[in-house]
Amino acid sequence: MELNLDITEGPKVHLKKEVLYDTLVIGGGPAGLNTALYAKRKGLNVGVITERLGGQVMDTSTVENYLGYESMTGEGLVNKFIGHVQNLQVPILKEVRVEKLDKDGDIHQVHLKNGEVYQSRTLVLATGSKPRKLGIPGEKEFSGKGVAYCAICDGPFFEGLDVVIAGGGNTAVESAIDLAKIAARVDLVHRSQFRADQVLIDQLKNYDNIHIHLDTQMQEIMGEAMVNGIKVLDRNTGEESIMNTNGIFVEIGYLPNSDAFKEYVQINDRREIIVDAFGRTNVDGVFAAGDITTIPYKQIITSAGDGAKVALAVNDYLNTHARIEAPQKVVAK
Amino acid sequence: MALLNDEIREQLSGFFKGMKEDVTLAVFTKKEACETCKEAESFMQEIETLSDKIHLEAYDFDTHQDKAKEFGVTLTPSIVLLDGEKKHQGVKFNGIPGGHEVNSFIKGIMEVSGALDSLPESQQERLKKITKPVNIKVFVTLGCPHCPGAVEKAHKLALENPNIDAEMIEAQTFGEVSNKFNVSSVPKVVINDEFEFVGNQPLDTFLEEIEKTQ
Numbered sequence A: 001m002e003l004n005l006d007i008t009e010g011p012k013v014h015l016k017k018e019v020l021y022d023t024l025v026i027g028g029g030p031a032g033l034n035t036a037l038y039a040k041r042k043g044l045n046v047g048v049i050t051e052r053l054g055g056q057v058m059d060t061s062t063v064e065n066y067l068g069y070e071s072m073t074g075e076g077l078v079n080k081f082i083g084h085v086q087n088l089q090v091p092i093l094k095e096v097r098v099e100k101l102d103k104d105g106d107i108h109q110v111h112l113k114n115g116e117v118y119q120s121r122t123l124v125l126a127t128g129s130k131p132r133k134l135g136i137p138g139e140k141e142f143s144g145k146g147v148a149y150c151a152i153c154d155g156p157f158f159e160g161l162d163v164v165i166a167g168g169g170n171t172a173v174e175s176a177i178d179l180a181k182i183a184a185r186v187d188l189v190h191r192s193q194f195r196a197d198q199v200l201i202d203q204l205k206n207y208d209n210i211h212i213h214l215d216t217q218m219q220e221i222m223g224e225a226m227v228n229g230i231k232v233l234d235r236n237t238g239e240e241s242i243m244n245t246n247g248i249f250v251e252i253g254y255l256p257n258s259d260a261f262k263e264y265v266q267i268n269d270r271r272e273i274i275v276d277a278f279g280r281t282n283v284d285g286v287f288a289a290g291d292i293t294t295i296p297y298k299q300i301i302t303s304a305g306d307g308a309k310v311a312l313a314v315n316d317y318l319n320t321h322a323r324i325e326a327p328q329k330v331v332a333k
Numbered sequence B: 001m002a003l004l005n006d007e008i009r010e011q012l013s014g015f016f017k018g019m020k021e022d023v024t025l026a027v028f029t030k031k032e033a034c035e036t037c038k039e040a041e042s043f044m045q046e047i048e049t050l051s052d053k054i055h056l057e058a059y060d061f062d063t064h065q066d067k068a069k070e071f072g073v074t075l076t077p078s079i080v081l082l083d084g085e086k087k088h089q090g091v092k093f094n095g096i097p098g099g100h101e102v103n104s105f106i107k108g109i110m111e112v113s114g115a116l117d118s119l120p121e122s123q124q125e126r127l128k129k130i131t132k133p134v135n136i137k138v139f140v141t142l143g144c145p146h147c148p149g150a151v152e153k154a155h156k157l158a159l160e161n162p163n164i165d166a167e168m169i170e171a172q173t174f175g176e177v178s179n180k181f182n183v184s185s186v187p188k189v190v191i192n193d194e195f196e197f198v199g200n201q202p203l204d205t206f207l208e209e210i211e212k213t214q
């Protein structure tokens, strides 16, 4: 029996509503965690507010491109990040959702869905991204009924069955390889050519139950109680056909989690928060880091590095701006 | 053979030092037609040795029908966490809580012992209004990293309100039940066998679905 233990001990420090923080980091993935680490070591009063601590790395079976670790489970790697930050006594409020940001004078306020409000001199937005949907008929209807977005979670339900994987990037190719070990047949369908790393594409050859369909567009997901097929269009021949399948794993990239901030900071048409080389947004004192930003390429190491840079930029900002004092009503208790 | 290695044993015993009251693990197994019962029982025996505050009560499902009924046990193996007065608080695990699910199990033991994180007032207010019985089933697979989060929330709600009963169901061990509820993505949450959603959603989503049953 395997155990993936993930208890993070250490003295618990709590985030406090009555404290005016130097910086509050929203999001607990690699970007947010490294921001917290660097900010704390600069002596800033920092806290982290996040929904799922660890971020997308928790959903990654193995990571093989983080410098210093040749191969590591996603969870193992991110637990090291979390442990490092917690040992520095940074308060982390997890399993909560930030719904809105606003301003009271020079103080930024973070509103949670549960009604709580926290305050800070600066903010770092690091809420990463979530799986992109196909946006075709049948996807919503059959979500959880054969349409899935997490191969390591839902793979076991397709033992001995046929699955289709949508996508041509690293995640799609990795999922195809993982699922080929469980499913009877795997069809990898992508609307253009592969974007995945060549080392991964080469591995596909080792599995004779993986069938590759490039330049193929998915058009509609079909089924009754559960998925039973998908309508596809061959873009070279213009021919439409139906593939029979029991499940569809959608691995077509990621969408930034910027909904909660779109009225506060400027975002682009891809929903990324627009930042400059220092991670500054258009709002004074508000920064962003990692997958959520306009910075190209979304990886664990780039997000973590971005977090470090932004923490240093926040520190410079606080050093060069007149220190905002907490108004009376905040400190009075 | 020991299931826990020395490193994990040490980590867990350190963690269990934070327990407040005693907790009893009531384990229901069957002699026949239960592939994972033996392993579940030996896993629980090992957990018992990690703290003086943890006790084990092993029940044979067929000969202890009364106990099974009292705790609402219908599947085997099943583990019910009982509080310091050996009362059922609505915290149940059907199937071995291994893989990622060990985390919700450990958290469950801590919470049943009284080492609780408190809920925000707004959610407590909503919970007070739940007066009719609610059953929450959370289907999981052991390789699913965000399933423990959903199980912990369901159990948390059960601990906060005596009308709520919550159970983890390991979907691969209990294929028949999973099929009945068309489980093909996890975590899948089913409330009173009627309302359902997929994913480790925020506590407010759990509350919204629960409120539909009232």
Ligand SMILES: Cc1cc2nc3c(=O)[nH]c(=O)nc-3n(C[C@H](O)[C@H](O)[C@H](O)COP(=O)(O)OP(=O)(O)OC[C@H]3O[C@@H](n4cnc5c(N)ncnc54)[C@H](O)[C@@H]3O)c2cc1C
Pocket: A026, A027, A028, A029, A030, A031, A032, A049, A050, A051, A052, A053, A054, A055, A056, A057, A059, A060, A061, A062, A063, A064, A065, A096, A097, A098, A099, A126, A127, A128, A129, A130, A171, A257, A260, A289, A290, A291, A292, A298, A299, A300, A301, A303
């Ligand atoms: C299946 C998969 C495999 C991958 N494999 C690799 C790999 O092998 N190597 C690699 O380098 N990269 C890989 N990536 C990409 C990598 O995981 C991301 O680039 C990286 O995690 C981004 O970090 P981040 O901190 O910017 O955001 P995230 O990791 O997305 O973290 C964002 C955090 O913000 C929280 N959040 C979101 N919205 C809110 C809100 N409104 N309120 C509060 N909190 C919120 C989330 O819960 C989460 O904790 C993979 C991604 C996936 C999904």
